[in-house]
Amino acid sequence: MSTTSVERKPGWLRAKLPTSSKYREVRDLVDQNALHTVCQSAHCPNLGECWSRRTATLMILGEVCTRSCTFCAIQTGRPPELDLGEPARVAEAVRKMGLKHAVITSVARDDLKDGGASVWAATVRAIRYRNPGTGIEILIPDFRGKPEPLDVVLDARPDILNHNIETVERLQRPVRKTANYNTTLGVLRHAKSRGFTTKSGIMLGIGEQHEEIAKTLRDLRAIDVNILTIGQYLQPTPKHRPLDRWVTPEEFQEWKDFGLSIGFDVVESGPLVRSSYHADEQSAMLQERGARAG
Numbered sequence: 001m002s003t004t005s006v007e008r009k010p011g012w013l014r015a016k017l018p019t020s021s022k023y024r025e026v027r028d029l030v031d032q033n034a035l036h037t038v039c040q041s042a043h044c045p046n047l048g049e050c051w052s053r054r055t056a057t058l059m060i061l062g063e064v065c066t067r068s069c070t071f072c073a074i075q076t077g078r079p080p081e082l083d084l085g086e087p088a089r090v091a092e093a094v095r096k097m098g099l100k101h102a103v104i105t106s107v108a109r110d111d112l113k114d115g116g117a118s119v120w121a122a123t124v125r126a127i128r129y130r131n132p133g134t135g136i137e138i139l140i141p142d143f144r145g146k147p148e149p150l151d152v153v154l155d156a157r158p159d160i161l162n163h164n165i166e167t168v169e170r171l172q173r174p175v176r177k178t179a180n181y182n183t184t185l186g187v188l189r190h191a192k193s194r195g196f197t198t199k200s201g202i203m204l205g206i207g208e209q210h211e212e213i214a215k216t217l218r219d220l221r222a223i224d225v226n227i228l229t230i231g232q233y234l235q236p237t238p239k240h241r242p243l244d245r246w247v248t249p250e251e252f253q254e255w256k257d258f259g260l261s262i263g264f265d266v267v268e269s270g271p272l273v274r275s276s277y278h279a280d281e282q283s284a285m286l287q288e289r290g291a292r293a294g
């Protein structure tokens with residue numbers, strides 16, 4: 001599988017610029033409702049495209065994360081007081097955006113006893129109440145692997161439970177510090193044991209080897225994860241973990257083919273893919289497959 005020099009960003013990583021009126025509508029909605037998005041906080045390269053499609057990934061529990069993963073651009077430190085009006089504002093924003101499929105994520109809140117699980121559950125319920133026809137996908141932290149907070153969130157009945165493995169087993173500690181490969185698998189396994197559709201994602205270009213990627217994908221399939229996203233790692237600032245390599249579009253296609261061959265229902269794989277990229281389309285594909293099979 002071929003690579004290219006890490007000196008210069010390859011042309012295939014050029015994202016679309018935000019220009020449309022829909023983009024401005026989403027930006028105004030986020031600003032006026034004091035909301036946070038991972039699109040902005042993580043410096044996502046797809047912001048122009050996604051917001052122009054009127055999709056954004058709202059981030060709850062504030063914008064300050066208690067962890068400091070070496071790949072992630074989100075601000076870290078001591079978070080401010082919980083904002084108890086947040087679930088209702090998020091639900092209203094989903095309504096105003098007219099989302100058929102809402103993706104919500106959060107910072108890690110290891111400072112809270114329940115890791116923020118009660119706010120997560122309140123947010124899912126508020127979205128459901130105000131938007132009964134909207135699919136809800138949640139991209140959650142690991143709640144330190146504790147089943148109790150995870151069950152609080154699952155009891156609110158999201159449609160898709162997404163929790164990223166992020167990288168291969170060998171690189172977990174240098175890349176994620178506090179998180180852990182087996183804890184992540186445990187979160188996904190627990191959600192599956194309760195009958196949820198599960199989803200996970202991995203970044204490439206961070207130092208992993210070919211066989212390690214294949215093993216990670218097999219490990220996710222072994223616990224029946226349904227949807228997989230694979231994207232290029234981009235170093236957010238010089239202080240973050242250095243880039244190892246640019247992965248070519250051809251290699252992303254090979255990993256997509258491999259993922260489908262080992263049984264994932266949907267694989268989104270490409271240089272600009274992020275865990276919430278085209279999440280609405282992945283959910284629709286999964287439903288179509290289910291309808292064909294059923």
Ligand code: SF4
Nearest residue numbers: 039044046047050276
């Ligand atoms: S890929 Fe996800 S995080 Fe990035 S802009 Fe789109 S919705 Fe936001």
